[in-house]
Amino acid sequence: MIVLRKFLRAFLLLLGMASAALAGPYEEALPRFTSDSYADTDAAIGAVAASGNPLAVDVIEALRDGRLLVGSGQVFIRRASGDLINAATGQAWGNPAGELKPVRLNNRVRRAIEAALGSLTLLNPDAAKRLEAARAVFRSRDEAALPALEKAIAQESHVPVRNALETARAAILLSKQDAPPTQKLTAVQTLRDRSDQEALALLSNLPAHAPPEVVAAAGKAADGIRARLAFWQAFQNVWYGISLGSVLLLAAIGLAITFGTMSVINMAHGEMVMLGAYTTFMVQELIRSYFPGLFGASLLIALPLAFLVAGSVGVLLERTVIRFLYGRPLETLLATWGISLILQQGVRTIFGPTNREVGTPAWMSGALDVGAMSLTYNRIAIVVFAFSVFAILLLVLRYTSLGLYVRAVTQNRRMAGSMGIRTSRVDALAFGLGSGVAGIAGVALSQIDNVSPNLGQGYIIDSFMVVVFGGVGNLWGTLVGAMTLGIANKLLEPYAGAVLGKIALLIAIIVFIQRRPRGLFALKGRVVEA
Amino acid sequence: MTAPVTPTLLYLENVTVSFDGFRALNALSLVIDHAEMRAIIGPNGAGKTTMMDVITGKTQPNEGTALFEGTHDLTALDETAIAELGIGRKFQTPTVFEMHTVEDNLLLALKNKRGPLATLFSRQANQERERIDALLERVRLTAQRHRRAGELSHGQKQWLEIGMLLAQEPKLLLIDEPAAGMTDQETADTADLLRDIAKSKAVIVVEHDMTFVRDLGVKVTCLHEGSVLAEGSLDAVSANERVVEVYLGR
Amino acid sequence: MRTQYLFDRQTVLVLSILAAAAILVPAMNGLVPPGSALHLSDHLVPLLGKYVCLALLALSVDLIWGFCGILSLGHGAFFALGGYAMGMYLMRQIGPRGAYADPILPDFMVFLNWKELPWFWHGFDWFPFAALMVLLVPGALALVFGWFAFRSRVTGVYFSIITQAMTFALMLAFFRNDMGLGGNNGLTDFKEVLGFPVQAGSTRVVLFVLSVLVLAGGYLLCRWVVGSTFGKVLVAVRDAESRTRFLGYRVEHYKLAVFTLSAMLAGVAGALYVPQVGIINPSEFAPANSIEVVIWVAVGGRGTLAGAILGALLVNAGKTWFTAALPEFWLFALGGLFVFVTLFMPRGILGAAGDLWERSSRRLRTRRSPQPFTQAAE
Numbered sequence A: 001m002i003v004l005r006k007f008l009r010a011f012l013l014l015l016g017m018a019s020a021a022l023a024g025p026y027e028e029a030l031p032r033f034t035s036d037s038y039a040d041t042d043a044a045i046g047a048v049a050a051s052g053n054p055l056a057v058d059v060i061e062a063l064r065d066g067r068l069l070v071g072s073g074q075v076f077i078r079r080a081s082g083d084l085i086n087a088a089t090g091q092a093w094g095n096p097a098g099e100l101k102p103v104r105l106n107n108r109v110r111r112a113i114e115a116a117l118g119s120l121t122l123l124n125p126d127a128a129k130r131l132e133a134a135r136a137v138f139r140s141r142d143e144a145a146l147p148a149l150e151k152a153i154a155q156e157s158h159v160p161v162r163n164a165l166e167t168a169r170a171a172i173l174l175s176k177q178d179a180p181p182t183q184k185l186t187a188v189q190t191l192r193d194r195s196d197q198e199a200l201a202l203l204s205n206l207p208a209h210a211p212p213e214v215v216a217a218a219g220k221a222a223d224g225i226r227a228r229l230a231f232w233q234a235f236q237n238v239w240y241g242i243s244l245g246s247v248l249l250l251a252a253i254g255l256a257i258t259f260g261t262m263s264v265i266n267m268a269h270g271e272m273v274m275l276g277a278y279t280t281f282m283v284q285e286l287i288r289s290y291f292p293g294l295f296g297a298s299l300l301i302a303l304p305l306a307f308l309v310a311g312s313v314g315v316l317l318e319r320t321v322i323r324f325l326y327g328r329p330l331e332t333l334l335a336t337w338g339i340s341l342i343l344q345q346g347v348r349t350i351f352g353p354t355n356r357e358v359g360t361p362a363w364m365s366g367a368l369d370v371g372a373m374s375l376t377y378n379r380i381a382i383v384v385f386a387f388s389v390f391a392i393l394l395l396v397l398r399y400t401s402l403g404l405y406v407r408a409v410t411q412n413r414r415m416a417g418s419m420g421i422r423t424s425r426v427d428a429l430a431f432g433l434g435s436g437v438a439g440i441a442g443v444a445l446s447q448i449d450n451v452s453p454n455l456g457q458g459y460i461i462d463s464f465m466v467v468v469f470g471g472v473g474n475l476w477g478t479l480v481g482a483m484t485l486g487i488a489n490k491l492l493e494p495y496a497g498a499v500l501g502k503i504a505l506l507i508a509i510i511v512f513i514q515r516r517p518r519g520l521f522a523l524k525g526r527v528v529e530a
Numbered sequence B: 001m002t003a004p005v006t007p008t009l010l011y012l013e014n015v016t017v018s019f020d021g022f023r024a025l026n027a028l029s030l031v032i033d034h035a036e037m038r039a040i041i042g043p044n045g046a047g048k049t050t051m052m053d054v055i056t057g058k059t060q061p062n063e064g065t066a067l068f069e070g071t072h073d074l075t076a077l078d079e080t081a082i083a084e085l086g087i088g089r090k091f092q093t094p095t096v097f098e099m100h101t102v103e104d105n106l107l108l109a110l111k112n113k114r115g116p117l118a119t120l121f122s123r124q125a126n127q128e129r130e131r132i133d134a135l136l137e138r139v140r141l142t143a144q145r146h147r148r149a150g151e152l153s154h155g156q157k158q159w160l161e162i163g164m165l166l167a168q169e170p171k172l173l174l175i176d177e178p179a180a181g182m183t184d185q186e187t188a189d190t191a192d193l194l195r196d197i198a199k200s201k202a203v204i205v206v207e208h209d210m211t212f213v214r215d216l217g218v219k220v221t222c223l224h225e226g227s228v229l230a231e232g233s234l235d236a237v238s239a240n241e242r243v244v245e246v247y248l249g250r
Numbered sequence C: 001m002r003t004q005y006l007f008d009r010q011t012v013l014v015l016s017i018l019a020a021a022a023i024l025v026p027a028m029n030g031l032v033p034p035g036s037a038l039h040l041s042d043h044l045v046p047l048l049g050k051y052v053c054l055a056l057l058a059l060s061v062d063l064i065w066g067f068c069g070i071l072s073l074g075h076g077a078f079f080a081l082g083g084y085a086m087g088m089y090l091m092r093q094i095g096p097r098g099a100y101a102d103p104i105l106p107d108f109m110v111f112l113n114w115k116e117l118p119w120f121w122h123g124f125d126w127f128p129f130a131a132l133m134v135l136l137v138p139g140a141l142a143l144v145f146g147w148f149a150f151r152s153r154v155t156g157v158y159f160s161i162i163t164q165a166m167t168f169a170l171m172l173a174f175f176r177n178d179m180g181l182g183g184n185n186g187l188t189d190f191k192e193v194l195g196f197p198v199q200a201g202s203t204r205v206v207l208f209v210l211s212v213l214v215l216a217g218g219y220l221l222c223r224w225v226v227g228s229t230f231g232k233v234l235v236a237v238r239d240a241e242s243r244t245r246f247l248g249y250r251v252e253h254y255k256l257a258v259f260t261l262s263a264m265l266a267g268v269a270g271a272l273y274v275p276q277v278g279i280i281n282p283s284e285f286a287p288a289n290s291i292e293v294v295i296w297v298a299v300g301g302r303g304t305l306a307g308a309i310l311g312a313l314l315v316n317a318g319k320t321w322f323t324a325a326l327p328e329f330w331l332f333a334l335g336g337l338f339v340f341v342t343l344f345m346p347r348g349i350l351g352a353a354g355d356l357w358e359r360s361s362r363r364l365r366t367r368r369s370p371q372p373f374t375q376a377a378e
């Protein structure tokens, strides 16, 4: 930002030099700020903006932020540092004579500021800046910006910016009383092509003076946009649902393994997720202080470490506690709850109770626009990641000997035992695997959730719902369960609100469990029933 | 329901139970008369226990008819309702209430009102006490009356369970492998007890032990792969070629 | 035989201790002069009263978990519902003395710009109605929930998990302002209960004594239930559920009956709790609270009733001490307690003591009285 601003200033300085005259329009405009009249201020803004003086941006920004001060007929800018600068000369000003008062603002002035800043930067060499400026003009709908817009459109070669500029022009034309109807109709057309919420708002709130044919065209265009938005909104919701479902899948999949093989309710599962998230935090801290260049890869580095950390805690837990509670699922539930309290408090003691900052590598920020929906890269990454973890686990369970043993033990523990499988080792490994996967989930969740000691608590009930809904001992069930719950949740949200939607879903699951106590894809058989 | 109203106590026809495609019972038909004792034999996995599961409502058959006293459709009732009709069951592995005393086990099994309110306000009558005394005598557990059932030996548990069955006063008793884990003497005593019981009630006994079955001296049904392979006296059944084949391996 | 059960050694002991508490606490607070070492200061009375209510809650959990094997991880919900019913009564008692001085509407409704009392608030100004609701609301929820769950034979951990989901859902619901029960802040700023100022020392002493009496009553009720044939059926269900079915018992009716009874006891506990702590808010529904109750029962000894009371008192006293002296370590201690008890003391303090007692008395007598101590095969 700061670099940008400096650049901009230099650029404007060059511009200004070209037209510099000693007492140019800028110097003439400045005193109008002192008259304490909104109309004068408004006019001064326009004049300053048009002057091309290098200080123009500073003056108008200061005005916006209430840092433009006047006193004894002169205008000053107060820097954030508190230093005063003479707006006319750009020189530092030590000790002002008399009292200084900020120039007052009202809504009209604010709009003028917005428009002025917009047009000032419409020609900025940085495309992102230009885009921002075009949006600002769009929002302000200031007729005064029209000439600047036209000029910018004529030069603009970057398509998104050009589109934004054109929409801004359309918006201004629509609200401009004396614009010819043909221009207005074209504007409607432009807005219809833009086809988003803002365009819709513009089209459905035409000023009273709009000619009837324009009103009719706008009405039709608005309907079209509404239909399109509703269409994309449905996709957007499904996408949110898939994204939530992926989060649930990540959180629940490790649980499905431990619950499936050992019928053990591991209440500390959420804490394994939390450990994974804190591992990510640690990795990033180390990278920040020792290898800043590696930051982009920090998550990839954190993955195996999180697996190891959470996995070893899981194995430890199994060997020292859960092993002794085999066949007593309710006691296991209580003991692991105790462990979860200890882990939470441990992390709280070491890292403090507040949220820890886990950064997002540059490649994961930003968003992909598809139609009228916007898919953020970090969500995309999580969805892809969740499915990859699922696929890898599926392969591990299918093609490795550990997987074979785990499946055998899941289906019939006693039989597996009598066939020479060392069930207790399988238990420990399966527990380690499940916990490790939870740790990996923590790496992903650190990107979208607060990394705090309570991170895991938020997921435990949901994860159980997923596993129970999908059916125990079946990874596909977990996938279907996670996606169903995620999507149902997000589809309900617009109608019921987030909380009621969630409550409705919990109730639905409670009812569902009662209809199918073993879940959607339950294993059948005598052993499971016992 | 087009099934005939039969005078028989238990009527199974064409009962099929499949687990994920595997047929544990395959078009099984069986008829038991009032006050008849029947021995069921068959190799492991023949479907004997599954048959009892169907009769007692634990497993729903995929197909077939199961009638009790000609009118009650067993496939439509649950375990509790079937028990109330008068079918009692002893499990393959003895299941008694281990934390309760022998006496309480029998008390719970006594034929009484079974509703929560009835049991909450029930007071033990002398009559019940006498019934329990008699039952204890009959299954030879008088001395163990106040011990916890969990502390009994395997054989004693089997007997306690039979005692509980008697306490229920059922019309039909299903007894799954009563002699398993018993000494020879205990086995012989059990056979005596069952014969005695069979004087007044219908009994179905599943057993592997051939001496035991011979001791019972009743009609024998041999199951194999979920259907009846042979039926008749023990001698006739053991002379049956296919039975021999099944038992001695293919 | 039944009377012998009702007044066994344990019962006599529990009742005497409770009677002593009901006499000593008021005496030490009111009669002993403040300077004396035996004086019980005013702020300790409601604290003790709070423990007693929690003990009643633990008792209700033990009734279902200890004797019927039903592990509810949502009993805090019934407690909180009872508490809310009482809280609504106390809110209505405030009358025009609230900050906004509205004669009918509680402050939070005025704040939310509501114009009239929601329908479910009617009647709560009348104590007998509120008292009835304390029983009926938790009871009805338990009845409906249990009817669904037990009928479809949801058992074991599955049942535990859905009870947890139930209390979680209720917590979310009660956090909403639209629920009409004070949202986040819950119900508080009570002034009077039955015309007596809630803050007054004398009221608190009376509330304490009342809580002790109710606890004693609850204990006797539970004792009677578990000593009856009904109670024997419960233990039978706990140890061999399907066997009980084959004996002709409708297991789901039994579970439903005892679950509902237990929920009502929890509701009463909540109702007594609220005037003593002066607030009820949605955090009472937090799943963690309900799990904590279970550990009180486990510490004292599951399936002993007296153990539930003992465990609740011990753990809560420990919590009070820890959170004052070593706040950082309370969760370590509580977590450690969960692990320790399940691993090394599965039958709790009373269970372990009972073992010792039995072992020594076995040398004297071979006969033994029936005691449904736990340690069931799940």
Ligand SMILES: Nc1ncnc2c1ncn2[C@@H]1O[C@H](COP(=O)(O)OP(=O)(O)O)[C@@H](O)[C@H]1O
Pocket (backbone or CB within 6 Å): A524, A525, A526, A527, A529, B019, B023, B024, B042, B043, B044, B045, B046, B047, B048, B049, B050, B051
């Ligand atoms: N719930 C079930 N799920 C799958 N297979 C079952 C189930 N119950 C019984 N079976 C199978 O049905 C067959 C018959 O079992 P069972 O009736 O126990 O035989 P038996 O008592 O004659 O030894 C066995 O192969 C058993 O594995």
Ligand SMILES: [Mg+2]
Pocket (backbone or CB within 6 Å): B048, B049, B050, B092
């Ligand atoms: Mg069998």
